[in-house]
Amino acid sequence: MVAEIKQHKHASKKPCWVIKIGSALLTADGLGLDETAIASWVQQMASLHQRGISVVLVSSGAVAAGMQRLGWKRRPHALYQQQAAAAIGQMGLIQLYESAFQKFDLHTAQILLTHEDLANRKRYLNARGTLREVLNLGAIPVINENDTVATDEIRFGDNDSLAAMVTNLVEADRLVILTDQEGLFDRDPRQYADATLIREVVAGDPKLEAYAGDSGSLGRGGMITKIRAAERAARSGACTYIVNGRTSNILLRLYDNESHGTRLYPASGRLAARKQWLAIHMQSHGDLVLDDGAVRVLRESGRSLLPVGVTAVYGEFSRGDMVRCIDNNGKIVAHGLVNYSAAEACQIIGQSSERIESILGYVDEAELIHRDNMVVF
Numbered sequence: 001m002v003a004e005i006k007q008h009k010h011a012s013k014k015p016c017w018v019i020k021i022g023s024a025l026l027t028a029d030g031l032g033l034d035e036t037a038i039a040s041w042v043q044q045m046a047s048l049h050q051r052g053i054s055v056v057l058v059s060s061g062a063v064a065a066g067m068q069r070l071g072w073k074r075r076p077h078a079l080y081q082q083q084a085a086a087a088i089g090q091m092g093l094i095q096l097y098e099s100a101f102q103k104f105d106l107h108t109a110q111i112l113l114t115h116e117d118l119a120n121r122k123r124y125l126n127a128r129g130t131l132r133e134v135l136n137l138g139a140i141p142v143i144n145e146n147d148t149v150a151t152d153e154i155r156f157g158d159n160d161s162l163a164a165m166v167t168n169l170v171e172a173d174r175l176v177i178l179t180d181q182e183g184l185f186d187r188d189p190r191q192y193a194d195a196t197l198i199r200e201v202v203a204g205d206p207k208l209e210a211y212a213g214d215s216g217s218l219g220r221g222g223m224i225t226k227i228r229a230a231e232r233a234a235r236s237g238a239c240t241y242i243v244n245g246r247t248s249n250i251l252l253r254l255y256d257n258e259s260h261g262t263r264l265y266p267a268s269g270r271l272a273a274r275k276q277w278l279a280i281h282m283q284s285h286g287d288l289v290l291d292d293g294a295v296r297v298l299r300e301s302g303r304s305l306l307p308v309g310v311t312a313v314y315g316e317f318s319r320g321d322m323v324r325c326i327d328n329n330g331k332i333v334a335h336g337l338v339n340y341s342a343a344e345a346c347q348i349i350g351q352s353s354e355r356i357e358s359i360l361g362y363v364d365e366a367e368l369i370h371r372d373n374m375v376v377f
């Protein structure tokens with residue numbers, strides 16, 4: 001049987017925006033962090049929060065802030081020096097956000113992630129659980145790459161791809177990339193006077209890469225990483241907005257549906273995107289056999305799978321792996337990402353979720369597979 005789960009998660013109902021601010025915008029002419037600009041974005045984010053939007057901030061600027069603290073005039077070439085600068089600068093960056101959000105009675109939560117964290121299913125689930133709870137508590141997550149152990153964004157992306165991964169993680173509705181340009185142009189506007197701003201385009205449209213290549217901005221944090229970020233964000237159904245962060249009240253203008261910069265939207269709907277993701281990228285690690293009641297409720301009521309509806313467990317899987325849900329005749333009913341390992345699942349199947357804690361000594365989630373992580377066939 002499957003019962004309705006009390007959603008302690010950040011409501012999939014509540015709109016969620018991931019807002020990414022890059023280094024070029026955050027620094028005042030290369031001289032440390034632009035506190036005035038940051039105060040303005042924070043004010044807008046607080047206002048969005050007040051209007052019922054879950055706000056997730058992905059901010060670069062650690063290297064730049066560190067360079068200022070160290071009195072370095074030029075960005076060092078050595079990666080370990082950039083990483084050291086990031087470690088020193090992250091303190092100032094987070095301090096600034098914390099005090100700016102405090103003015104609006106909002107807590108901030110520092111979250112440092114790497115791509116590997118999100119590629120690993122167990123870490124992915126842990127990060128997702130933390131982020132959802134931080135949002136649930138009404139705080140603002142302030143995310144950066146963990147530059148001490150990873151270098152992807154320092155070298156290539158300036159956090160564009162991290163922001164897209166976070167968008168997938170929290171299943172945000174929008175990814176807003178604040179840049180120092182008006183948006184995406186068909187040619188480099190600094191070279192061609194007749195360059196046209198692209199207002200709306202499907203994320204992943206093949207012509208986009210050609211445009212980005214034309215503009216010669218293939219480098220770190222150039223348009224190409226933003227286009228790929230939009231493509232990735234679209235996989236979980238999010239629209240990406242590439243806009244000029246210096247436009248006054250830009251976030252509130254977007255909230256008011258004013259047209260600014262470039263909007264990249266997903267070609268397929270959210271459900272289709274998630275189905276593709278589950279179907280294409282995941283290999284099954286085991287089977288859960290469901291009783292008839294569970295099969296019916298999964299198919300008809302769109303709810304999560306609870307341990308009580310499972311009669312047998314096959315295979316070796318860990319938390320976060322994909323498993324198949326099958327009926328008594330071995331027919332596949334659903335695919336999903338499981339919240340407990342095979343050994344744990346064996347102990348809790350057939351039991352009500354309230355008993356998980358007394359059986360295992362802890363409880364990660366009330367459901368064996370959350371509905372958001374399941375595709376029913």
Ligand code: GLU
Pocket residue numbers: 023059060061062063064086144145147153154155158159
């Ligand atoms: N994570 C890096 C930072 O916060 C990325 C941006 C950069 O390389 O400047 O600084």
